[in-house]
Amino acid sequence: MRKDKKREIFDAVLTKALGVDYSEFLVSLSGSCKVPKNFPEEYGVRLYNEGIPSQSFKLLPSGIFSAEELEHIKRDSESYLAVFREMTDRAISGQKPN
Secondary structure, eight states, X not given: OOHHHHHHHHHHHHHHHHTSOHHHHHHHHHHHSSOOTXXXXXXXXXXXXXXXXXXXXXXXXXXXXXXXXXXXXXXXXXHHHHHXXXXXXXXXXXXXXX
16 A cells, blocks of 8 residues: 555544544644634643543554554654644644744
């Protein structure tokens, strides 16, 4: 399976686990420097408390990713969520995300 297709699958699963399309949210937040009106403010705090939503990895169809690929994806998702958390916290506190 092509890398792009695998990425799409994981992005969809992570978005489902988070309950928010993180890529669209980051683009919106970067452009407006504000948390969207319908975005729950406690969400950033919940992400900190829960860490990477473990259900995102439970939702992945079996056999699509090798153990090595899955480990790489987990590292990537840590990075994505770190950016997501930081930008969310900054926006909630009224700071400009960078």
